[in-house]
Amino acid sequence: MARYDRAITVFSPDGHLFQVEYALEAVRKGNAAVGVRGTDTVVLGVEKKSTVKLQDSRSVRKIVSLDDHIALACAGLKADARVLINKARIECQSHRLTVEDPVTVEYITRYIAGLQQKYTQSGGVRPFGLSTLIVGFDPYSGVPALYQTDPSGTFSAWKANATGRNSNSMREFLEKNYKETSGQETVKLAIRALLEVVESGGKNIEVAVMTKEGLRQLDEAEIDAIVAEIEAEKAAAEAAKKGPAAKET
Amino acid sequence: MECVFGMVGKGFALVVADSSAVNSILVHKSNEDKIMVLDSHKLMGASGEAGDRAQFTEYVQKNVALYQYRNNIPLTTKAAANFMRGELATALRKNPYMVNIVLAGYDKETGPSLYFIDYIATLHKVDKAAFGYGSYFALSMMDRHYHADMTVDEAIKLADQCIEEIRSRLVVAPQNFVIKIVDQDGAREHSWRRTTKD
Numbered sequence: 490m491a492r493y494d495r496a497i498t499v500f501s502p503d504g505h506l507f508q509v510e511y512a513l514e515a516v517r518k519g520n521a522a523v524g525v526r527g528t529d530t531v532v533l534g535v536e537k538k539s540t541v542k543l544q545d546s547r548s549v550r551k552i553v554s555l556d557d558h559i560a561l562a563c564a565g566l567k568a569d570a571r572v573l574i575n576k577a578r579i580e581c582q583s584h585r586l587t588v589e590d591p592v593t594v595e596y597i598t599r600y601i602a603g604l605q606q607k608y609t610q611s612g613g614v615r616p617f618g619l620s621t622l623i624v625g626f627d628p629y630s631g632v633p634a635l636y637q638t639d640p641s642g643t644f645s646a647w648k649a650n651a652t653g654r655n656s657n658s659m660r661e662f663l664e665k666n667y668k669e670t671s672g673q674e675t676v677k678l679a680i681r682a683l684l685e686v687v688e689s690g691g692k693n694i695e696v697a698v699m700t701k702e703g704l705r706q707l708d709e710a711e712i713d714a715i716v717a718e719i720e721a722e723k724a725a726a727e728a729a730k731k732g733p734a735a736k737e738t
Numbered sequence: 739m740e741c742v743f744g745m746v747g748k749g750f751a752l753v754v755a756d757s758s759a760v761n762s763i764l765v766h767k768s769n770e771d772k773i774m775v776l777d778s779h780k781l782m783g784a785s786g787e788a789g790d791r792a793q794f795t796e797y798v799q800k801n802v803a804l805y806q807y808r809n810n811i812p813l814t815t816k817a818a819a820n821f822m823r824g825e826l827a828t829a830l831r832k833n834p835y836m837v838n839i840v841l842a843g844y845d846k847e848t849g850p851s852l853y854f855i856d857y858i859a860t861l862h863k864v865d866k867a868a869f870g871y872g873s874y875f876a877l878s879m880m881d882r883h884y885h886a887d888m889t890v891d892e893a894i895k896l897a898d899q900c901i902e903e904i905r906s907r908l909v910v911a912p913q914n915f916v917i918k919i920v921d922q923d924g925a926r927e928h929s930w931r932r933t934t935k936d
Contacts, residue, residue, distance in 0.1 A: 554807055578807045582800040 498612055508616055509609050512565075512640035515618035516652060519564035520551070523659055523682045524622040525649040525667075526635040527675030531624035531699045533562040534683045536654070539692045552697040552706065556581040558625050559597055560697060560704045564653030565619030565640075573617060577601050594625040594634035598644050606642025616640045620652040624699050631701055649678070655686035673715075680712070681719055689716055739910055740785040741872030742772065743900060744840040744852050745880060746865045748887040750921035751842035751850040752928075753783040754897050756872070756912030765913075768934055773918045777802055777812055780843040781918050781925045785869050786857060787836035794835045798822055815843025819853040819861060827859035834858070838869040844920045868900075872912075875903040890919070894928070901931055 497508040521536040535551040552562045555577050563570045580600050584592045592600075601621060609616050620639040627634060637652065638644040649667050651659035659682045670678055676698055687693050691712035698705050707715075740760075744753040759770040773783040774795045782798070784791045801821065806812050813821070819841050829835055834857065841853040854860070854867040866884055868876040879900045888896070897917060905911045915931040 550810075556807070575808065578804060581807075582804045585803075586796055586800045 496612075497609055497615060506609060506641070509641045512616040512618045513620075516565040516620045516640065517654065517656070519566070519619065519653045521651065521653040521655055521659065521683060521686050522551075522562045522564045522622055523649070523651040523663075523679050524562065524624055524635045524637070524647070525663070525670075525675055525679040525682070526624070526633055526647070527678075528669060528671040529633065529700065530672055530675045531626075531633045531635055532676050532679040533560060533622060533624055533697050533699070534679045535562050535695045536683065536687045537693050537695050551695050552704075554704055555597060555623075556585075556591060556625075557703055558591060558628065558699075559594060559623065560625060560699050561621055561623050562697075563619045563621045564656075566617070567619075569617040570619050570621075573601055573604060573619070573621070576604060591628040593627045594623060594636060595627075595646070597625075598623050598636040598638060602638040602642050602644035604642075605638060605640055609640070609642060622650065622652060626699065626701055633699070649682070651682060658686050659683070676707075677715060677719060680715055684716065684719065689720070691716065739871040739908065739912070740772075741868070741870040741876070741904060741912060741915075742783040742785045742838065742840050743868035743873065743876040743880075743897075744783060744842050744866070745884060745888075745893055745896065746842075746850050746852045747893040748889060749844075749850060750890060750893075750919055751781070751844065751852050752893050752897060752917065752919050753781045753840055753842045754901070754915055754917050755783045755785065756870075757914045757916050757930075758912040759788060768913045771916060773916060774799060775918075775925045776818065776841075776843075777806065778924050779812070779845070779920055780815060780818060780841065781920045783840040783842075783918075785838050790835045790837050794825070794837045795839075798825070814845050814848070815841065815851045815853070816845075816848075816863075818843065819855060819863075822855055823859050823861040826855065826857065830859055840867050840869065842920050842925075844922055844925075846922070850921065871908055872900075872904040875907055876900040879903050898931070905933070 523534045525532045533552050554560050581592050605617050608614050623636045635647050636644055637650050649663040662682050662685045683694055691709035694712055696707045696712055742755040753773050755772040757770045758768050759766040773781055776782045776799050784795050802813055836857050838857050839855040844850050852864055854862040854864050866880045883896050901915050913934045917928040919928040
């Protein structure tokens with residue numbers, strides 16, 4: 490297959506675009522990211538690699554605002570993300586300028602996915618090496634939404650999804666444990682999914698909560714508190730499981 | 739004839755604009771809001787060609803918002819004023835915007851400030867500014883009664899005196915005026931001065 494993976498504009502005989510698939514590989518190596526949609530909240534969580542001591546962590550924002558009511562997290566090549574995010578932010582303002590309305594989540598997702606697709610069908614360029622999770626509230630209906638895009642340019646809406654490292658484990662966890670939640674319960678579900686694959690603690694997770702009022706980044710102390718709650722619940726569930734068995738001995 | 743004026747007080751800045759939308763001898767409406775809230779702590783009172791006014795002010799507002807998303811920090815009033823001047827200057831020798839602007843803002847580090855930006859891209863940082871035929875009366879009134887560090891009440895009283903002068907001395911005086919204020923708590927509408935309903 491080596492002959493068909495050099496250029497993006499070449500299909501392989503069995504219908505693969507190898508460059509796009511290699512881009513998906515890059516995504517699989519990126520940091521873990523999870524998104525969960527509730528009835529009145531959408532939550533984004535991203536893994537933070539905490540090994541770099543001298544780095545000023547405030548300059549590494551993994552969850553970004555595209556507009557007042559839209560936020561984005563991604564997994565993959567962060568430099569590619571900067572370009573996409575910049576273009577998306579311009580499009581958000583341009584849309585407001587031309588039609589005097591904020592974008593819907595679907596519109597901006599379609600725009601970003603469209604950009605990613607364009608780079609799978611041009612000469613001399615490579616695809617963007619990232620998948621995005623886009624959350625927000627539609628301006629007038631107030632309905633929360635979660636979308637995902639990937640390097641091939643496909644996008645779809647999700648109740649909950651994960652991307653990046655170990656995304657399969659997170660997705661399995663979400664499939665088993667997802668239910669309609671609201672407020673703090675949604676935040677807990679997102680963090681629980683992330684904790685499946687990430688070392689526990691506020692230092693290693695970045696979480697942002699989008700409500701009708703806007704985006705709120707949780708600080709380390711808040712995350713630590715929720716993590717502690719989750720661990721307590723887990724311990725209680727373990728104890729309850731062992732409890733009846735212990736009585737028998 | 740359109741009229742916009744503004745002044746700086748102690749810890750705040752005020753912008754006053756008429757609210758008539760006129761086409762030759764017809765008054766389309768007398769509740770047109772010509773003072774745009776640029777962001778949380780900036781007010782932009784604009785007068786001039788109606789289409790240019792809307793186009794230019796909205797364009798500036800969206801670019802100021804974009805800057806904030808890109809850089810996670812809002813533009814200072816001075817930066818916004820210079821951006822506007824740059825846009826006006828670039829368009830001047832091709833397709834000029836016929837808009838005159840009084841920009842008022844509050845920055846945490848530097849306090850309130852007022853900028854005079856006219857349609858040929860003049861930029862001045864000032865304590866009091868006015869545009870339109872009403873400026874002849876408003877500036878004279880302010881020259882006589884303005885002093886540094888006025889309170890909100892004193893400034894409103896002075897604004898009212900200016901409005902009174904404009905109403906009584908200008909042959910086609912605008913009917914209604916809107917007053918907006920910006921201080922450390924943000925930019926907001928203060929009050930209206932009406933002689934006609936709507």
